[in-house]
Amino acid sequence: MNENIKYDSVIIGSGPAGLTAAIYNARADIKTMVIAGNHPGGQLTITPMVDNYPGFPNGVGGFKLMMDMQTQVKNFGVEIRQGVVKNVRCQMSNVRSFEVEMESGEILETKSIIVATGAAVKWLGLPKEKELIGHGVSGCATCDGMFFRDKTVAVVGGGDTACEDASFLSKFTKKVYMIHRREEFRASVAEQKKVFENSKIEILWSSEVKEINPSKSTPDPSFDLKEGNKLNSIKIFNNKTNEEKILEIDGLFVAVGYSPATKFLEGLVELRETGQIITGKNEILSTMTNIEGIFAAGDCVNEHHRQAIIAAGQGCLAALEMQSWLNRL
Numbered sequence: 001m002n003e004n005i006k007y008d009s010v011i012i013g014s015g016p017a018g019l020t021a022a023i024y025n026a027r028a029d030i031k032t033m034v035i036a037g038n039h040p041g042g043q044l045t046i047t048p049m050v051d052n053y054p055g056f057p058n059g060v061g062g063f064k065l066m067m068d069m070q071t072q073v074k075n076f077g078v079e080i081r082q083g084v085v086k087n088v089r090c091q092m093s094n095v096r097s098f099e100v101e102m103e104s105g106e107i108l109e110t111k112s113i114i115v116a117t118g119a120a121v122k123w124l125g126l127p128k129e130k131e132l133i134g135h136g137v138s139g140c141a142t143c144d145g146m147f148f149r150d151k152t153v154a155v156v157g158g159g160d161t162a163c164e165d166a167s168f169l170s171k172f173t174k175k176v177y178m179i180h181r182r183e184e185f186r187a188s189v190a191e192q193k194k195v196f197e198n199s200k201i202e203i204l205w206s207s208e209v210k211e212i213n214p215s216k217s218t219p220d221p222s223f224d225l226k227e228g229n230k231l232n233s234i235k236i237f238n239n240k241t242n243e244e245k246i247l248e249i250d251g252l253f254v255a256v257g258y259s260p261a262t263k264f265l266e267g268l269v270e271l272r273e274t275g276q277i278i279t280g281k282n283e284i285l286s287t288m289t290n291i292e293g294i295f296a297a298g299d300c301v302n303e304h305h306r307q308a309i310i311a312a313g314q315g316c317l318a319a320l321e322m323q324s325w326l327n328r329l
Contacts, residue, residue, distance in 0.1 A: 007033050009322060010100050010108055012085050013116030013261075015042025016308045017298030017315035019069045021114045024319035026076035030326070033108060034073065034080045035100070037261075041066030042118045043299075044308055047143055048134035053308055065308075085264050088113065088294075096293055096329075112293045112326060114318050115269075115277060117261035119299040119306065123254055124156065128212050136231020137212065137252050140306065141165035148251040150174050154234065156209055157255035158182060163191035165255050170200040177247065178203045181239060204236060210244070211235035212252065260300045269294060277301050285325060287318040295322050 009025055011018045014036035025032040044050065047062030056065075074080060087101040091109075100108040121139030123129055129137055138144040141155070145168055153173050155166045158180035166176050178195065183205050185192050195201050215232040233248045260275040270278040270290045277296040282288045287295045297314035299306050 007031050007108060007110040008326060009033075009112045009114060009319075010035065010098070010110040011114045011116060012100070013037065013042065013118055013298065013300070014040045014070065014080065015044060015066070015116060015118045015298060015311060016069070017118070017311040017318070018042075018114070018116035019066070019073050020312040020315035021116060021297065021319040021322075022073045022078045022080075023076060024316055025323070026073070026078050028319075028323050030319075030323060032078050033110070034078060035085055035102070035108075036080050036082045037084055037117070038082065040080070040082060041070065043120060043139075046133055047140070049147070050143070050308065051146070052143070087264055088268055090268065090291060090293075098293065111329070112322050113295065114315070114322060115262070115265065115289075115294065115296040115300060116298045116311070116315055116318070117300045118311075119258040119260040119276070121254060122257040122259055124209055124212075124256070126209065126212050128214060129254075132212060132214060132229075132231050132252075135214075135229065136250060137254070139254050141168050141253050141255070142307065144251075144253075145169050145172050148173050151250035152248070153177070153251035153253060154179055154209075154247065154249050155253045155255055156180075157257075158185045158187065159255070159257070160187045160191050161257075162255035163187040163195050165253055166201050167191070167194045167198060169253065170198050173200070173251075176201045177249065179207050179209060179236065180205060181208045182206065183240075204238075206238055206240040208237050208239060209234050209252075210237045213246075258299070258306070262300055269296075272303070274303060276303050285321045287314065287321050288325070293325065295325075 008030045009032045011034045022034050044062040045066050049059045050062050051059035084103045086103045089099040091097045149172045152175045154177040156179045166178050170176050213233045214229045233246050280286050295318040297318040298311035
């Protein structure tokens with residue numbers, strides 16, 4: 001046995017998938033390190049209210065949920081370290097092991113890895129967009145849709161996710177605008193059909209969002225949301241006619257794509273064209289990648305259902321399958 005191996009498992013990511021995996025590892029007495037990234041808690045920490053996570057009848061703030069989960073992990077004795085992984089190398093000796101190289105230069109040696117790095121929303125990059133997240137701007141229709149019951153909202157995008165979001169939001173809202181910069185959708189025929197046949201959805205073709213306007217005008221892009229500021233309107237630009245118009249809306253849902261945090265695995269683990277990690281080639285260990293000993297869970301794997309409860313469940317499964325694999329070494 002290589003005496004330099006310090007950990008049984010290194011978990012890369014500190015969202016619901018990574019922290020759930022850490023809890024199950026700790027309960028199984030698996031020596032574990034969690035690498036939290038530069039944003040501990042993941043994307044859920046910017047979600048003001050989570051009302052679809054079981055056990056919280058009145059909902060729970062996303063930040064509080066993740067900080068409580070982090071405390072639970074620490075209470076089990078698991079070390080959580082902030083930092084970003086630069087590279088992962090597979091070492092072959094008498095026993096397979098992995099080197100996890102941090103951007104700081106530190107190298108961690110481990111018998112197994114669970115990747116739970118998640119996927120970040122591709123935002124529009126407009127002034128005041130990030131400041132208004134949770135105050136009218138969202139990247140998750142299934143998370144925040146019900147807060148816009150009987151309101152007017154807009155969805156930006158033209159792929160499957162955008163069409164699915166528009167159809168979903170139409171169940172709650174008064175009206176849904178779909179804003180797409182092209183003259184046709186990239187979504188599947190089935191998803192397009194749902195949009196075209198929905199009388200609540202109005203499509204704005206060849207259109208782009210140029211400005212996001214809060215309810216209170218201010219020259220400062222870092223305006224104070226404590227004063228009750230929220231999304232009021234957006235400026236739309238038609239790239240065919242060059243016309244501009246102001247669209248008054250209550251909610252803006254950005255659905256132009258997601259970026260899985262998997263670049264550090266390129267050349268080692270099989271990835272989809274979209275960047276998600278491919279798992280499931282092992283008939284028994286469904287969360288294992290093409291590299292034995294590297295498992296993956298959560299939004300860095302799942303292309304379609306970006307939900308905290310699904311990520312947590314996959315994190316649990318990855319930990320259990322990893323433990324089973326370790327026991328056979």
